[in-house]
Amino acid sequence: MVDDSPRPPLRPLQDVWLKPRRVFRELALTPIGLWDYLLAAVQGIVSVLVLSRGQSLGAKMSAAQVLGEAALVGPFAGVLGVFVLAAIYTRLGRRMGGQATRPQLFHVFAFSGVPMLASLILWLVVAELTGAASFMETPRADLALFLRILLRVQFLLHGLLVLWSSLLQVMGLSEMQGTTVRRAFGMWLLGQLITWVAAVLLLLGLGALGIMSGIEPG
Numbered sequence: 001m002v003d004d005s006p007r008p009p010l011r012p013l014q015d016v017w018l019k020p021r022r023v024f025r026e027l028a029l030t031p032i033g034l035w036d037y038l039l040a041a042v043q044g045i046v047s048v049l050v051l052s053r054g055q056s057l058g059a060k061m062s063a064a065q066v067l068g069e070a071a072l073v074g075p076f077a078g079v080l081g082v083f084v085l086a087a088i089y090t091r092l093g094r095r096m097g098g099q100a101t102r103p104q105l106f107h108v109f110a111f112s113g114v115p116m117l118a119s120l121i122l123w124l125v126v127a128e129l130t131g132a133a134s135f136m137e138t139p140r141a142d143l144a145l146f147l148r149i150l151l152r153v154q155f156l157l158h159g160l161l162v163l164w165s166s167l168l169q170v171m172g173l174s175e176m177q178g179t180t181v182r183r184a185f186g187m188w189l190l191g192q193l194i195t196w197v198a199a200v201l202l203l204l205g206l207g208a209l210g211i212m213s214g215i216e217p218g
Contacts, residue, residue, distance in 0.1 A: 016111050017164075020171040027107040028100075028176060036110040037079055043113040044078020045070045046120050049135070050158070058135030063127045066135045084198075085109045089173065089191050096187060098177030108172030115161040115168070126154045 012035070016023040048070040052058070057066050086105040093100050127134040130147050139148040166188070174184035 012111055013114055013117075016114050016168060020112070020168050021175045023111060024104075024108055024172045024175045027111065028104045030107075032103050032106050032110075036082075036106060039110040039113045039117065040079045040082040041075035042078065042120050043116045044076065044081060045074030046116045046123065046158075047077065047081075048074040049120075049123050052135045053137060053155075056136045056138075058132035061132065061135070063131045063134055066132070067124075067127065082106060082109045082113075085191070085195065088194055089187070092187055092191055092194075093173070093177045096177070096179070096183070098179060098187075100173075100176035100178075104176045105173075108169060108176055112165050112168035112172055115165040119158045119161045122154055122157060126150060 010023065010026050012023050012027065049066070052066045052070065061069075083106065086102045086109055089105050089109075090100060090102045092098075093105075123134070130143070130151060133139055133143055133147065133151065134154075139151050170181060170185050170188050173179075173187055174181045177184060177187070179187075
């Protein structure tokens with residue numbers, strides 16, 4: 001017997017965790033919207049916070065200063081990053097027989113960042129409890145044991161959320177490009193490699209320009 005009961009309404013922010021294919025399938029029919037930009041911005045903010053910890057900015061700045069800098073720089077970097085990813089994977093998909101459009105893939109990379117929204121909330125809670133120590137690569141020895149453990153647990157959870165976000169990206173690519181998960185995973189890996197190479201070349205280029213600008217004519 002066929003079940004004719006209506007399906008429950010889509011809740012993208014909640015359903016994308018466990019029903020990513022349905023979410024991406026329905027988002028594919030809609031234009032890029034406010035939530036896409038907000039989720040892309042969140043990903044940029046979290047990336048800046050991760051870099052801040054890697055550079056131990058907490059030793060030089062207060063937690064409020066680090067968070068303020070992330071709030072200024074992160075949204076622009078996040079939205080630009082998602083646009084770049086959508087462009088890269090649109091071209092890759094067409095070379096591999098896919099038909100996804102750039103807006104459809106923007107949806108994929110924006111909404112696959114929902115786990116990063118959870119990570120951002122976690123960053124803010126831990127920063128409230130530990131202050132500038134949240135943004136130090138190695139917790140200070142004088143920090144309470146509970147807080148040192150909290151920082152390590154928080155970064156472990158962040159890593160797990162990053163893995164979940166990556167899995168959502170692969171599922172989204174599979175759905176939008178109309179291909180198997182295995183093939184979509186290969187496409188995802190190739191796109192990540194291209195992105196990292198482009199980022200390294202950009203950083204090297206900016207570094208070279210910085211060096212050249214520092215040379216004054218004799």
